[in-house]
Amino acid sequence: MTDPTNKAEPLLSARGISKSFAGVEVLRDVDLDLMPGEIHALLGENGAGKSTFAKIVAGVHRPTRGTLRLNAETVDIPSPLAAQRLGITLIHQEPISFPDLSVAENLVLGRGSGSPLSRVPWAEIIGDARRLIDLLGVRIDVTRPMRGLSIADQQMVEIARALASDSRLIIMDEPTAPLTPKEVETLFGIARRLRDEGRTIIFISHRLEEVRALCDRVTIFRDGSKIATEDIGNLTDADIIRLMIGRPLKEYMHRGKSHIGEVALKVEALSLPGYFENISFEVRKGEIVGLGGLVGAGRTDVARALFGVAPAASGIVWVNGKVVHITDPSQAIREGLAFVPEDRAVAGIFRTLSVEQNITAAVPRQIAPSGIIRRTIEKAMAHDSVRRLRIRLASLRQPIGELSGGNQQKAILARWLLTDPSVLILDEPTRGIDIGVKAEFYDMIGELAAAGRAILLISSELPELLALCDRVLVMSEGHLTADIPRADATQERIMSAAVPQFREAAA
Amino acid sequence: MNFLRTLLVRREAGIAVMIVLFCLAVGAVKPQFLSLDQLRIILLLTPLIMIAAMGQMMVIVARHVDLSIGSTLGFSAMVSGMLYRFDVDWFGFDVPWWTGIPVSVVVGALLGFGNGVLIQLFRLPAIIVTLGTLSLYRGLTFIISNAKQIDRQWIPSEIKGLSQTSPFTFPEFLPIVGKFNIPWIVILAFGIAILAYLFLMHTRMGRQIYAIGSNPVAAPLRGINVTQVNLAVFTISGALAGLAGIMYASRWGFVNPSNTGNGFEFQVIAAVVIGGVSINGGVGTVLGTVLGVLLLGCVAAALPLLGIPGTSQAAIYGAVILLALLIDRTVRRQGIVSLKRVRP
Numbered sequence: 001m002t003d004p005t006n007k008a009e010p011l012l013s014a015r016g017i018s019k020s021f022a023g024v025e026v027l028r029d030v031d032l033d034l035m036p037g038e039i040h041a042l043l044g045e046n047g048a049g050k051s052t053f054a055k056i057v058a059g060v061h062r063p064t065r066g067t068l069r070l071n072a073e074t075v076d077i078p079s080p081l082a083a084q085r086l087g088i089t090l091i092h093q094e095p096i097s098f099p100d101l102s103v104a105e106n107l108v109l110g111r112g113s114g115s116p117l118s119r120v121p122w123a124e125i126i127g128d129a130r131r132l133i134d135l136l137g138v139r140i141d142v143t144r145p146m147r148g149l150s151i152a153d154q155q156m157v158e159i160a161r162a163l164a165s166d167s168r169l170i171i172m173d174e175p176t177a178p179l180t181p182k183e184v185e186t187l188f189g190i191a192r193r194l195r196d197e198g199r200t201i202i203f204i205s206h207r208l209e210e211v212r213a214l215c216d217r218v219t220i221f222r223d224g225s226k227i228a229t230e231d232i233g234n235l236t237d238a239d240i241i242r243l244m245i246g247r248p249l250k251e252y253m254h255r256g257k258s259h260i261g262e263v264a265l266k267v268e269a270l271s272l273p274g275y276f277e278n279i280s281f282e283v284r285k286g287e288i289v290g291l292g293g294l295v296g297a298g299r300t301d302v303a304r305a306l307f308g309v310a311p312a313a314s315g316i317v318w319v320n321g322k323v324v325h326i327t328d329p330s331q332a333i334r335e336g337l338a339f340v341p342e343d344r345a346v347a348g349i350f351r352t353l354s355v356e357q358n359i360t361a362a363v364p365r366q367i368a369p370s371g372i373i374r375r376t377i378e379k380a381m382a383h384d385s386v387r388r389l390r391i392r393l394a395s396l397r398q399p400i401g402e403l404s405g406g407n408q409q410k411a412i413l414a415r416w417l418l419t420d421p422s423v424l425i426l427d428e429p430t431r432g433i434d435i436g437v438k439a440e441f442y443d444m445i446g447e448l449a450a451a452g453r454a455i456l457l458i459s460s461e462l463p464e465l466l467a468l469c470d471r472v473l474v475m476s477e478g479h480l481t482a483d484i485p486r487a488d489a490t491q492e493r494i495m496s497a498a499v500p501q502f503r504e505a506a507a
Numbered sequence: 508m509n510f511l512r513t514l515l516v517r518r519e520a521g522i523a524v525m526i527v528l529f530c531l532a533v534g535a536v537k538p539q540f541l542s543l544d545q546l547r548i549i550l551l552l553t554p555l556i557m558i559a560a561m562g563q564m565m566v567i568v569a570r571h572v573d574l575s576i577g578s579t580l581g582f583s584a585m586v587s588g589m590l591y592r593f594d595v596d597w598f599g600f601d602v603p604w605w606t607g608i609p610v611s612v613v614v615g616a617l618l619g620f621g622n623g624v625l626i627q628l629f630r631l632p633a634i635i636v637t638l639g640t641l642s643l644y645r646g647l648t649f650i651i652s653n654a655k656q657i658d659r660q661w662i663p664s665e666i667k668g669l670s671q672t673s674p675f676t677f678p679e680f681l682p683i684v685g686k687f688n689i690p691w692i693v694i695l696a697f698g699i700a701i702l703a704y705l706f707l708m709h710t711r712m713g714r715q716i717y718a719i720g721s722n723p724v725a726a727p728l729r730g731i732n733v734t735q736v737n738l739a740v741f742t743i744s745g746a747l748a749g750l751a752g753i754m755y756a757s758r759w760g761f762v763n764p765s766n767t768g769n770g771f772e773f774q775v776i777a778a779v780v781i782g783g784v785s786i787n788g789g790v791g792t793v794l795g796t797v798l799g800v801l802l803l804g805c806v807a808a809a810l811p812l813l814g815i816p817g818t819s820q821a822a823i824y825g826a827v828i829l830l831a832l833l834i835d836r837t838v839r840r841q842g843i844v845s846l847k848r849v850r851p
Contacts, residue, residue, distance in 0.1 A: 081730045096728070100721040100789035101714075109718055110729030116712035116739070 009072060011036045011200050012057065012088075012169060017066035019052055024394055027052050028224045030066070034169065039191060039201045041211040041232070044221030044244055050204055053221070054171045057202070058090035059083035081110070089162035090171045093178065095154040099147035104129035106146050107161050132160040136190055152183035159190060170194065171202040176210055188214050206433075208237055220244055260470070261285035263321070264454035265337075265423045267306070270315030275301040276478040279315070283423065283454040288445065290469035291458045293498045298478040299458045300342055303425045307339040308332045320422055333362060338421035340412050342428045342458070348412045351401040355393055356382040358400045358411050363418045385414035390440065406437035413444070424448060427458045442468060462491045474498050518783035522798040525831060526805060533809045540812055543687045550689065551670065553804035554696035555580075555758065557797065559751045559775045560782075561703040562619075562744030564796045567779055568707075569740050570720040570788025571626065571633035576748040576775060578644035579618045580768030583611040584752035585648045588657030588762035604663035611753035612746050618644055619745015623738040633741075641772070648764045657762040669695075669757045692754055697797075699747065704793040716740060720788025777828045778803045802831060 010033035019027040027049040034040055042050035055061045057068065059077040068075055070086055077083050080090065097106050107129045129142040138156045146154065155175055162170045172191070176184045191201055191214060205211055211218060212232060219229040220243045227243050235243075266282040276298035283289045291299050305312040308326040317324055319335045326332045332339070341348050350358055359382045360367045367378040382396050389410045393403055400408055409429060416424065426445070430438045445468060449455050459465050465472050472489045474482040474497035482497035534541040559576050566573045587607030594602045618640070625636045673688035707713040715736050719726045727733050751771075756762050782799025784791030806827045810820050 080728045084730075096722065096725045098718050098721040098725065098789070101717055105714065105718075109714070110731055114711055116715075116735070117706075117710050120709050120711060120714055122709075 041215035041218040048221040049224040087168040089167040091158045104142040151178045266318040288455045290465040290472040293475035297475040336422040338416035356396040406433040549804040557696040557800045562747035574637040575640040577768040577771035579748040580752040583615040583749035592661040604665040611749040615749015616746035620742045623741030
C-alpha cells in the first residue's frame with residue numbers, strides 16, 4: 001500500500017482540536033489529516049475521544065479550540081446541515097430517519113430550496129432515489145416507508161443520501177455492530193467502491209479484524225488525545241491494543257483455580273414449548289459456566305425463565321439446595337438470583353434516570369429501610385460501586401444514557417452486585433464494549449467467581465467462553481447439546497454442537 | 508391478492524367497512540336510515556367538523572394538538588355576527604353579506620397564529636397552550652359580546668342560504684335522486700378537503716409537516732424550518748376553525764357566546780383520530796380523516812332515529828368512538844400479523 005500522505009493535499013486537516021463538556025476536557029489538541037481516497041479508522045476505548053472527534057467534523061459538536069481546514073480552506077461547521085452542504089455526512093449506527101416517510105423522501109428531504117408551497121416533484125424524486133439505490137447495488141423499494149427497514153438497509157439509505165449530496169467525506173460511526181456478517185460484507189464492498197471514487201471514509205469500529213480488512217490507515221485515540229496515525233500494515237494487533245490501552249494487554253489468563261463449592265443452581269428438565277425443551281444442568285459456587293450457541297438457540301429464553309421474566313412451563317429449579325418456583329423477577333432477586341440482560345438499552349437501563357438511581361434500582365429495601373429513600377445511603381452505595389467497578393462518569397447524578405456503553409454495562413453489573421446474588425446470570429455482557437473495558441470485565445467476572453458466586457455466562461464469542469469458563473454448555477434449537485469441561489473445550493467442539501446440521505450429521 | 512393485502516392494512520379501508528356495517532345495522536332496525544333524505548341529514552351534520560378536522564389533522568400530524576378550535580370557532584363567529592348586527596352603528600352602512608367569511612377566517616387565523624407563537628417561540632407544549640387559549644378565547648367571546656347572542660334576524664339570508672341552497676340540483680324527473688341536492692356548505696367542506704390533500708401530499712411544506720411529526724429532533728438537522736412550519740400549521744388550523752365559525756352561523760342562524768363551538772374540539776379530534784391520524788405524529792391521510800368525519804356523522808344521525816333519548820346521546824356517542832378505535836386497532840393488528848406470516 002502506498003502512503004497517501006505523499007501524493008496529495010489532505011481533504012480535511014484538523015489542527016489543535018480540543019473539546020470540553022462542562023469543564024471536562026474530552027478531546028485534547030488533536031491534529032489529523034484525512035486524505036482523499038482513503039478509509040481511515042479511528043480506534044480507541046470508549047470515551048477515548050474518537051466519536052467526539054467525528055462529531056466535531058460532522059457539525060454535531062463545535063470544538064472548544066482548534067481549526068478545521070477543508071480543501072485547504074478554514075471552515076466553520078456549526079451544524080450537521082452545514083456539514084452536509086460542505087460534503088460531510090455522518091452515518092449513525094442506527095440511522096436517524098423519518099420512519100413514516102418513504103425511502104425516497106428520506107433521501108431528498110431538506111435538499112434544494114423553493115417556496116413552501118412549491119410543488120413536490122414526486123416522479124423525479126422517486127427516479128433519483130431508484131438511481132441512487134441501484135448505484136449501491138442493493139435492493140430496496142424506494143416507495144416503502146422507512147419504518148420496518150432493516151438497520152443494514154437504513155444505513156444504505158443514509159449512504160445513498162451522502163451520495164445524493166455528493167459527500168466527499170463519509171463518517172461511519174460503528175456501522176457494523178448491528179449488522180450480520182453478510183451485511184457487513186456488502187457495506188465493505190460499497191465503502192471500498194466509494195474510496196476508489198476518491199471519497200474519504202472515516203470508519204469507527206471496535207472490531208480489529210474489520211479495521212484490518214477495510215481500512216488503509218488508522219488513528220488511535222486514548223484519553224482524549226491522538227496517540228498515533230499509521231498505515232494499518234505497519235501495526236500488529238498487539239501494537240494496536242497496546243496503543244489503545246496504554247499498557248500491554250496480558251493474554252487473558254484464566255484465574256487460578258477458584259474453589260469450586262457445592263451446587264448453587266440446579267435445573268432439571270426445564271421446558272417452555274416453542275423456546276426450549278428438557279434443559280438440565282447445574283452451576284456450583286465459584287464456578288463459571290458458559291452457555292454457548294447460535295443466536296436464537298434459546299439461551300436467553302432459559303435465562304429469562306430462570307429469572308421469572310417468562311417462566312418455564314415445566315421443570316424443577318433448585319437454588320442453594322432449595323426447590324424454587326420463580327414466576328416473577330422480584331421473587332428471583334429474593335432467592336439470590338441476578339440477571340444482566342443482553343440488550344441493555346431495552347431491558348437494562350433507565351436511560352433518563354441518574355447513574356445513582358440506576359445502580360440502586362434493585363435494592364429498594366436497602367436504600368429506603370422505612371419506605372422513604374434515604375439519600376445518604378443511596379449516595380454511599382452508588383459511590384462505592386462506582387469506585388469498585390471503575391465506572392467512568394462526570395457525576396453520580398448524570399443520566400445514565402450519557403455514559404459510554406461499557407460504563408453503562410458496568411453500572412448494571414453494579415446494580416446486581418448490590419443484591420449480593422449467589423447466582424449471577426450474564427447475557428452477552430461484553431457485546432458492544434471495547435477491548436480495554438472487556439479485559440476489566442473479564443477480571444471482574446473472575447473475581448466474582450473467586451468470591452464464591454455461581455456464574456452462568458451466555459456468550460456468542462467463543463474466545464470469551466474458552467478463556468473464562470470452567471465448563472461450556474451448548475444449546476442448539478432449544479436443546480442442550482453439549483456439556484464440555486474446560487480441558488476439552490475447543491472452538492470446533494462448541495461450534496459443532498451449536499450448528500444444527502453438524503449435529504444431525506454427527507448423529 | 509397483493510392489492511387485497513394492501514387494502515386490508517390500509518386504515519381507510521377499515522373505516523369504510525365500519526361505516527357500511529354501521530349503516531346496514533341501523534338500516535336493519537330502521538329502514539328509513541338508508542334513504543337519500545337521511546344522507547342529506549348526515550351530510551349536513553358533517554361540514555363544520557370536516558372543515559376544522561382538516562386543520563386539526565395537520566396539527567396532529569406535526570405531533571401537536573389544538574384544543575382551542577371550539578373557542579376559536581365561537582370567537583370568529585361572534586366577530587362576524589357582531590359585524591352584521593352593529594355594522595350600521597359602527598360604520599354607518601350595511602356590510603355586504605359575504606364580509607363575515609373573510610373576517611372569520613382572518614380572525615381565526617390570528618388566534619391560531621397566537622397559539623403557534625406561544626408554542627414555538629416559548630417552547631411550551633401545545634396541549635397546555637391550547638388548553639389555556641380554549642378558555643381564553645371563550646372568555647374573550649363573552650367579553651366582546653357582552654354575553655349576548657346574535658339572533659337570527661341579523662345573520663344575512665345569503666349566509667344562511669349556504670346551508671340550504673345548492674349550486675346544482677338534480678332534475679326533478681330523475682328517479683330516486685330527483686329531489687336531492689347538495690348544499691353549498693357540503694361542497695365547500697369537500698373543497699377544503701381536496702385543498703388539504705394537495706397541500707399535504709404535493710407541496711414542500713406539506714411533506715415537511717409529516718417529517719416534523721415523524722421525527723421532530725431530526726427535522727431541523729435536515730434544514731427544515733420547524734418554526735415556520737409549526738406557525739403555519741396552527742395558523743391554518745385557526746383559519747379553518749374560523750371558516751367553520753361563519754358556517755356555524757350559516758347552519759344554525761345564530762351565534763351564541765357560550766354554545767357556539769362548545770365541545771367542538773372533542774368531535775373534531777375524535778373524527779381525526781378515528782380517521783387513522785396517529786396522535787404520535789407523522790401518520791395520517793386526508794381520505795382517512797374524511798371517512799372519520801362521515802362515520803361520526805352517521806352515528807350522530809342514527810342516534811335520534813333509534814329513539815335514544817337526548818340525555819344518553821353523549822354517552823353513547825363517546826362509547827361508539829371508543830368502540831370504533833378498538834375495532835380499528837384490532838383489525839389492523841391482525842392484518843399486519845397475517846402479512847408477516849405470508850412473507851417468506
